[in-house]
Amino acid sequence: MAKPYDSMTGEGGDTQQIGRGDTPVMTTNHGTPISDNQNSLKAGARGPTLLEDFILREKIFHFDHERIPERIVHARGSVAHGYFECTDPIPDLSRASLFSEQGKRTEVIVRFSTVAGGAGSVDTPRDVRGFATKFYTDEGNWDLVGNNIPVFFIQDAIKFPDLIHSVKMEADRGFPQAASAHDTFWDFVSLMPESLHTVLWAMSDRGIPRSYRMMEGFGIHTFKLVNAEGQESFVKFHWRPRLGTQSLIWDESAKIQGADNDFHRRDLWEAIANGDYPEYDLAIQVFDQELAASLPYDVLDPTKIIPEEVVPLRVIGRMVLDRNPDNHFAENEQLAFLPSNVVPGIDFSDDPLLHGRLFSYLDTQKSRLGTTNFHQIPVNAPKCPYANMMRDGMMQTHVPKGRANYEPNSLAEAGEDGGPRPRQEGFRTASQPVEGEKLRVRPETFADHYSQPRMFWKSQTANEQAHIASAITFELSKVALQHVRLRVLSQLRNVDEELAERVAKGLALSLPDRAPAARDPVALEPSEALSIQKRWHATLEGRKVGILFAEGSEKAAVDRLISQIRDAGGTPFTIAPKVGGIALEGGKMEADGQLAGSPSWIFDAVAVVLSSEAAGKLAHDSAAVGFVMDAFAHLKAIGHDDGAKPLLDRAGIKADEGVTDLASLPKAATLRYWDREKKIRDLA
Ligand code: HDE
Numbered sequence: 001m002a003k004p005y006d007s008m009t010g011e012g013g014d015t016q017q018i019g020r021g022d023t024p025v026m027t028t029n030h031g032t033p034i035s036d037n038q039n040s041l042k043a044g045a046r047g048p049t050l051l052e053d054f055i056l057r058e059k060i061f062h063f064d065h066e067r068i069p070e071r072i073v074h075a076r077g078s079v080a081h082g083y084f085e086c087t088d089p090i091p092d093l094s095r096a097s098l099f100s101e102q103g104k105r106t107e108v109i110v111r112f113s114t115v116a117g118g119a120g121s122v123d124t125p126r127d128v129r130g131f132a133t134k135f136y137t138d139e140g141n142w143d144l145v146g147n148n149i150p151v152f153f154i155q156d157a158i159k160f161p162d163l164i165h166s167v168k169m170e171a172d173r174g175f176p177q178a179a180s181a182h183d184t185f186w187d188f189v190s191l192m193p194e195s196l197h198t199v200l201w202a203m204s205d206r207g208i209p210r211s212y213r214m215m216e217g218f219g220i221h222t223f224k225l226v227n228a229e230g231q232e233s234f235v236k237f238h239w240r241p242r243l244g245t246q247s248l249i250w251d252e253s254a255k256i257q258g259a260d261n262d263f264h265r266r267d268l269w270e271a272i273a274n275g276d277y278p279e280y281d282l283a284i285q286v287f288d289q290e291l292a293a294s295l296p297y298d299v300l301d302p303t304k305i306i307p308e309e310v311v312p313l314r315v316i317g318r319m320v321l322d323r324n325p326d327n328h329f330a331e332n333e334q335l336a337f338l339p340s341n342v343v344p345g346i347d348f349s350d351d352p353l354l355h356g357r358l359f360s361y362l363d364t365q366k367s368r369l370g371t372t373n374f375h376q377i378p379v380n381a382p383k384c385p386y387a388n389m390m391r392d393g394m395m396q397t398h399v400p401k402g403r404a405n406y407e408p409n410s411l412a413e414a415g416e417d418g419g420p421r422p423r424q425e426g427f428r429t430a431s432q433p434v435e436g437e438k439l440r441v442r443p444e445t446f447a448d449h450y451s452q453p454r455m456f457w458k459s460q461t462a463n464e465q466a467h468i469a470s471a472i473t474f475e476l477s478k479v480a481l482q483h484v485r486l487r488v489l490s491q492l493r494n495v496d497e498e499l500a501e502r503v504a505k506g507l508a509l510s511l512p513d514r515a516p517a518a519r520d521p522v523a524l525e526p527s528e529a530l531s532i533q534k535r536w537h538a539t540l541e542g543r544k545v546g547i548l549f550a551e552g553s554e555k556a557a558v559d560r561l562i563s564q565i566r567d568a569g570g571t572p573f574t575i576a577p578k579v580g581g582i583a584l585e586g587g588k589m590e591a592d593g594q595l596a597g598s599p600s601w602i603f604d605a606v607a608v609v610l611s612s613e614a615a616g617k618l619a620h621d622s623a624a625v626g627f628v629m630d631a632f633a634h635l636k637a638i639g640h641d642d643g644a645k646p647l648l649d650r651a652g653i654k655a656d657e658g659v660t661d662l663a664s665l666p667k668a669a670t671l672r673y674w675d676r677e678k679k680i681r682d683l684a
Contacts, residue, residue: 077113096345117178131217157356205247244537473506552611555586605669639665
């Protein structure tokens, strides 16, 4: 008998090797045990491969079809499992079972995403981020498919394909990937003033979040809550990250694209793997028709927010993400969200954008996942029992018993299983009188496109305003069509003259005439909640500190810093010119990362612990000089010992509040140093 195949020597291989110890047997997809997974079947050792080789054919056939179409938008995303816990029940407002009792937990899966880039694109371009949550409630799945920005570019679903075509890579050239800084996007938005509010949010620091863990989420549309008596209220949903909202600096986010394509995905994965579970509060804004009617904008218009100073937020629960996916394909690519997935107690408003979404997501899953049975894929299936008379179809995995595939039936009377029946307490659409002519129009109440972007602009700090002005200037500098740049400026004049002037100056253009406004803007009070900097959480939790050392550094100082950072809830990451272990003053030490591959861009703050000899040497190493120079330019805290000075001097670091000794670093590292910005960058 021939010898079994040995993968080390490549010998043998024509006998079955079934069940060696606990290792499962490799089989074909139909269960036939495989003896050799290295060699295809040939006629003679150097002869032609045989068509008969069903093992080879099945393996290549399956591989050829491993990819499914990526999502047309939000193609790149990262998922995490966890739970939602109700902390403040609201049975008076909604009969949704997940909000019924204090402490009640509901399993969730969340997918965070960018919008414009493909599945293999990077994590930190300027873009809106998706924040989609599937709650596996005991009365069915509720999908809250939101974004990190509380408004959207368009008011009516019929404009969505145009918006997305314009922002994606241009149709003829296939670039730019994952970027809005190009002709077609700005052409479209300059012709659609309703998009300006969201454009301003996207051009603000919200468009470049530091982490999915430090990002707010918004359901955007007005929804309805319905209680057991059938009484309705309007509601807007908000996720608030416990770590606070934090963003990157534009130059930093652009550089991170080179250092770590997976910056956000890795951050989420590592936080969960380390037990630092991301947490968010779920808050609601609840209001009635009377309040809605009193506002100078329409609550059905998804380009508008209701400031929390007008309708306060009430926290009703928290979400904890405590489990990484086991398999990217099964739990991310195959995950299907449907805004139409609601449960009894939650209902839709008449927002025309929402209504288009109720169709689109169901439809797109058929083309992405290939079958109407996509709900049976484990990550999509409800965790509660589900039953109906829908049958068959591609990739049907259920095996229903009996004859009852129609309803009503009387089979139970003959002792057979008659199957499920609708019940009174099931989902009931909130009843509302509807009357009107069939019209293709936009309501008058949707016509003010400028008051809210102006309110957003006025709510920002000076630095944040500078970031918005320079982001628009940057994007328009990538626009080649002069008439498009001018049209954007003519729109911006309606938002704020100063903003328009700053952008015009940045582009060396004269201001064109103001665009005609469909309706004159009204003055709205600025809202503090719209600024990230005004609500900054000064904490080291969730933040990562890079510690650079080299031969001769004081080991005790590095060790001390590591434990101080950990004690404050941060994550230390050590960096050295060589990773394998180098001699420090006081012992040998391995580093987590090599200097050339660990630029300061990927940390929230840095420490430099060096002997003066090593610092003198590193002052001639561009990676080391860049490490501190960029940390300074990105407004980060820099902690250092005396020995590190030659390197800091070479990098032109000027002492300020954020440049500290090592002992003060853990506290200093909780902030960014906004005051520094005007000294190193033109904020005009
Ligand atoms: Fe989406 N959107 N969308 N969208 N959207 C999709 O559904 C669509 C909109 C959002 O992680 C697609 O399964 C239309 C607003 C997120 O899997 C598609 C309109 C908001 C995700 C689709 C909108 C979103 C999507 C593509 C205008 C914030 C990622 C793949 C009427 C409230 C979900 C898919 C995930 C995904 C259509 C507007 C958020 C094509 C037609 C507004 C977070 O169905």
